[in-house]
Amino acid sequence: MHEALARDRGEAEQDVFLAFVSRNGIGNSRAFAAWPPSPHGRGEANGNVEDADAKMPDGRRNRREFLGTAIASAAAAAVFPAPAIAQGAGPNIVVVGGGFAGASCARALKQTDSRLAVTLVEANKTFVACPLSNAVIAGLRDFKLQQFGYDKLAALGVSLAFAAATAFDPHARTVTLADGSMRSYDRLVLAPGIDLRWNALPGYDEGASVQIPHAWKDGEQILLLRKQLEAMPDGGVVVLSAPVNPARCPPAPYERACLIAHYLKIHKPRAKVILLDAKDTFSMQRLFQNAWKELYAGRLEWVALSSGGNVTSVEVKTRTLVTDFDRFTADVANVIPPQRAGRVADLAGVADRTGWCPVDPMTFESKLQRRIHVIGDAAIAGAMPKSASAANAEAKLCAAAIIKLLNGEPSPAPVLLSTCYSLIAPDYAISINGTYRPADDQFVEVAGAGGTSPIDAPRSVRAREAAASEGWFDAVTREIYG
Numbered sequence: 478m479h480e481a482l483a484r485d486r487g488e489a490e491q492d493v494f495l496a497f498v499s500r501n502g503i504g505n506s507r508a509f510a511a512w513p514p515s516p517h518g519r520g521e522a523n524g525n526v527e528d529a530d531a532k533m534p535d536g537r538r539n540r541r542e543f544l545g546t547a548i549a550s551a552a553a554a555a556v557f558p559a560p561a562i563a564q565g566a567g568p569n570i571v572v573v574g575g576g577f578a579g580a581s582c583a584r585a586l587k588q589t590d591s592r593l594a595v596t597l598v599e600a601n602k603t604f605v606a607c608p609l610s611n612a613v614i615a616g617l618r619d620f621k622l623q624q625f626g627y628d629k630l631a632a633l634g635v636s637l638a639f640a641a642a643t644a645f646d647p648h649a650r651t652v653t654l655a656d657g658s659m660r661s662y663d664r665l666v667l668a669p670g671i672d673l674r675w676n677a678l679p680g681y682d683e684g685a686s687v688q689i690p691h692a693w694k695d696g697e698q699i700l701l702l703r704k705q706l707e708a709m710p711d712g713g714v715v716v717l718s719a720p721v722n723p724a725r726c727p728p729a730p731y732e733r734a735c736l737i738a739h740y741l742k743i744h745k746p747r748a749k750v751i752l753l754d755a756k757d758t759f760s761m762q763r764l765f766q767n768a769w770k771e772l773y774a775g776r777l778e779w780v781a782l783s784s785g786g787n788v789t790s791v792e793v794k795t796r797t798l799v800t801d802f803d804r805f806t807a808d809v810a811n812v813i814p815p816q817r818a819g820r821v822a823d824l825a826g827v828a829d830r831t832g833w834c835p836v837d838p839m840t841f842e843s844k845l846q847r848r849i850h851v852i853g854d855a856a857i858a859g860a861m862p863k864s865a866s867a868a869n870a871e872a873k874l875c876a877a878a879i880i881k882l883l884n885g886e887p888s889p890a891p892v893l894l895s896t897c898y899s900l901i902a903p904d905y906a907i908s909i910n911g912t913y914r915p916a917d918d919q920f921v922e923v924a925g926a927g928g929t930s931p932i933d934a935p936r937s938v939r940a941r942e943a944a945a946s947e948g949w950f951d952a953v954t955r956e957i958y959g
């Protein structure tokens with residue numbers, strides 16, 4: 478059991494992807510054997526097989542109807558501009574967001590068939606990864622290791638557009654960028670990650686985050702929290718707030734509390750950390766709580782929802798977090814507010830009233846807008862967590878599904894895997910993994926095919942998991958950006 482856990486889960490994850498990928502044609506140079514399509518082909522690339530006015534989701538045609546229409550309308554007007562066909566150019570796929578989901582999808586699309594015209598639209602030239610950023614905050618890791626560029630994607634032939642996407646026209650199938658330019662698409666993939674719900678906790682808005690960082694996205698915020706911890710006097714109090722679900726990386730607030738406690742233990746031994754929680758239960762709870770007792774007794778205090786941990790407002794000037802029952806004034810405060818899909822999801826009309834994006838689990842196509850796919854944290858993916866690992870898996874599934882759709886082929890049922898490590902101390906990590914498949918229009922966890930680190934493992938296993946977490950990060954970022 479321990480040996481199994483000690484295995485590098487990055488490798489295990491890749492095994493599953495490979496199984497998925499080989500079943501679905503990704504990486505198979507014949508995936509586009511029928512493309513550019515023959516005059517009798519059924520692929521989207523062949524003709525305007527989906528009329529732009531068809532309604533979603535209630536008016537959405539099922540696959541049989543869709544294919545029937547596709548065959549019947551094979552002679553309809555071409556989707557692609559005539560010059561593009563004449564040049565043999567492939568369908569245009571625009572991917573918005575170059576994080577774990579978007580960059581991975583762009584890469585998978587281009588690697589599968591170089592004839593696809595793939596454009597990656599990303600607001601920043603450098604991507605800052607969140608996994609392991611809690612170790613940066615605790616002074617255990619160099620910030621530079623979190624940063625990635627897009628040169629290798631460009632070398633593969635992915636076109637890069639460094640500007641924020643600001644407007645969408647799903648009927649004309651265009652995306653407008655902040656620099657005023659426009660991109661047209663045959664399929665659009667949105668991977669914008671999350672946005673924070675400003676003022677969901679009254680008093681905590683974007684302006685407040687300059688004094689009380691969230692450090693939940695964006696590199697500046699990570700560095701700000703780091704600096705504040707360094708400047709805090711010994712004997713000070715750090716107060717963190719953990720949000721309600723759904724949220725990005727459910728175990729990460731608890732990992733952060735641990736690593737801050739580790740930093741205090743070494744550098745400010747009279748200081749402590751209080752974690753205010755909007756929940757009573759959380760991911761890997763017993764593992765975390767055992768580790769708190771073992772490593773951080775008297776230094777890390779968890780206040781659950783039922784004990785008054787739910788933050789109801791924030792007083793920025795005094796760094797006070799007000800809860801249902803109490804007030805907590807901090808030397809360093811870190812508010813992780815409630816979240817929603819990145820703002821572009823609203824602009825493209827793919828977010829529902831929950832603020833997240835409902836998708837077809839077979840293809841990650843939006844249930845609200847045709848030809849737009851949503852992957853990563855922004856998507857509602859059932860039991861799949863909002864993690865980089867899941868985002869990467871969803872990206873590959875989406876790329877495979879888009880290629881199948883372009884060829885007019887059905888997507889086989891996918892099986893996806895997600896693994897998430899949490900560092901408790903530099904040589905101590907725990908993990909959770911799950912296997913997911915579509916059922917009843919949503920991803921459900923496959924019973925017995927996942928789990929967490931064993932409760933009673935020796936420290937040698939925890940140390941091997943700590944090494945494996947870095948191995949996972951290196952493998953996934955190399956695969957996407959390297």
Ligand SMILES: Cc1cc2nc3c(=O)[nH]c(=O)nc-3n(C[C@H](O)[C@H](O)[C@H](O)COP(=O)(O)OP(=O)(O)OC[C@H]3O[C@@H](n4cnc5c(N)ncnc54)[C@H](O)[C@@H]3O)c2cc1C
Pocket residue numbers: 573574575576577578579598599600601604606607608609610611640641642643668669670671692693694725726729819820821852853854855863864865866867868896897898899
């Ligand atoms: C502290 C912390 C620790 C974590 N640890 C782990 C871990 O150990 N393992 C794990 O698997 N996951 C972890 N995660 C979760 C992981 O970071 C996210 O799940 C993952 O980043 C989601 O990928 P994404 O592509 O959906 O979003 P992101 O990676 O955030 O990428 C979104 C991209 O879209 C871009 N973008 C947004 N809007 C626009 C626009 N309008 N135009 C152009 N570009 C745009 C952004 O600039 C960004 O580059 C952690 C998260 C946090 C906060």
